[in-house]
Amino acid sequence: MQPGPGKPRVFSGIQPSGGLHLGNYLGALRNWVRDQDKYDNIFCIVDLHTITVPQDPAALRENTLSLAAIYLASGIHPELAWILECFIPMGWLERMTQFKEKSGRERERSSAGLFAYPALMAADILLYDTRYVPVGEDQRQHIELTRDVAQRLNQRFGEVFVLPEAMIQAAGARIMGLDDPEKKMSKSLAGDNPGHAIFLLDPPDVIRKKIARAQTDAQPAVQFPAGTGVRNLLEIYRTITDQDWPAVEREFAAKPYSVLKSAVADAVVEALTPIQERYREIRADDAGLMRQLRGTADRLRPIANTTLQRVQHAVGLR
Numbered sequence: 634m635q636p637g638p639g640k641p642r643v644f645s646g647i648q649p650s651g652g653l654h655l656g657n658y659l660g661a662l663r664n665w666v667r668d669q670d671k672y673d674n675i676f677c678i679v680d681l682h683t684i685t686v687p688q689d690p691a692a693l694r695e696n697t698l699s700l701a702a703i704y705l706a707s708g709i710h711p712e713l714a715w716i717l718e719c720f721i722p723m724g725w726l727e728r729m730t731q732f733k734e735k736s737g738r739e740r741e742r743s744s745a746g747l748f749a750y751p752a753l754m755a756a757d758i759l760l761y762d763t764r765y766v767p768v769g770e771d772q773r774q775h776i777e778l779t780r781d782v783a784q785r786l787n788q789r790f791g792e793v794f795v796l797p798e799a800m801i802q803a804a805g806a807r808i809m810g811l812d813d814p815e816k817k818m819s820k821s822l823a824g825d826n827p828g829h830a831i832f833l834l835d836p837p838d839v840i841r842k843k844i845a846r847a848q849t850d851a852q853p854a855v856q857f858p859a860g861t862g863v864r865n866l867l868e869i870y871r872t873i874t875d876q877d878w879p880a881v882e883r884e885f886a887a888k889p890y891s892v893l894k895s896a897v898a899d900a901v902v903e904a905l906t907p908i909q910e911r912y913r914e915i916r917a918d919d920a921g922l923m924r925q926l927r928g929t930a931d932r933l934r935p936i937a938n939t940t941l942q943r944v945q946h947a948v949g950l951r
């Protein structure tokens with residue numbers, strides 16, 4: 634299916650599975666905000682995805698509202714996910730890295746929802762006739778699966794879906810944990826280790842402390858090629874300050890790690906302070922926030938309904 638006239642549709646979401654961290658910001662949120670005038674945007678809170686692993690109900694409610702205060706969400710519809718699941722072979726889902734990582738050794742005991750999660754994500758994207766999906770590197774595989782199942786239905790039933798493409802920036806697409814730079818910075822890992830992630834709502838002194846303790850290596854000063862921990866700090870810095878690698882190498886070559894860490898901390902605090910101030914203003918009026926979310930969902934629901942009806946008709950459900 635060809636996209637309609639006007640700006641291309643962009644769609645993406647974040648799970649309210651915990652506080653947002655710097656990886657979510659640099660890999661996703663910041664790019665959404667920066668490019669928002671170029672596209673017709675829909676950004677949602679993917680709460681249904683979050684319950685694929687156990688959640689505390691009160692925490693989930695609070696995390697959802699908190700996430701909503703950072704960006705405004707759209708309504709989603711689970712029916713398309715079921716139709717898509719019927720067209721996605723088990724083998725495709727078994728290959729998904731995120732499922733392998735999150736199920737770990739408890740594979741047999743993890744929920745069917747966790748296994749089928751990519752179908753729900755595909756449904757969210759396809760329902761809104763999305764052209765581009767701005768995400769971090771970890772989501773590339775899920776967007777490819779979305780494309781594959783859309784193509785499968787298009788081949789079989791005619792042009793039902795717009796084919797979406799992942800939009801992944803060169804900088805900040807994979808921020809690593811501060812405590813362990815071999816692991817992606819992630820909300821779920823942050824639960825067990827407070828030094829793992831910088832949360833977008835962390836106060837400046839906490840941000841500084843976490844960065845000061847970030848894992849580096851035994852070298853006395855920055856050298857290139859840098860080890861994974863130092864490279865991660867440099868990546869955070871260059872993404873936040875919009876610089877390329879040569880500029881950052883010139884700035885920090887042979888500097889002690891303490892100089893690098895305090896520059897990274899300054900840049901992070903400077904980027905997050907205005908977001909935190911605005912966040913507090915929004916959260917002072919939760920009723921207003923809820924009204925705004927409902928209004929946005931009402932406005933977007935017709936787009937989703939039109940696509941759903943088209944698919945229902947194509948497969949013979951309508």
Ligand code: AQP
Nearest residue numbers: 648650656657660661768769806807808818819820821
């Ligand atoms: N470390 C990261 N670096 C760059 N981008 C990242 N994203 C996540 N982690 C990093 C991007 O943030 C967006 C929202 O992610 P999500 O909440 O939908 O799920 P996720 O990718 O599984 O994120 P987390 O933080 O790791 O959450 P949990 O631990 O709950 O699974 C996406 O665009 C993602 O690419």
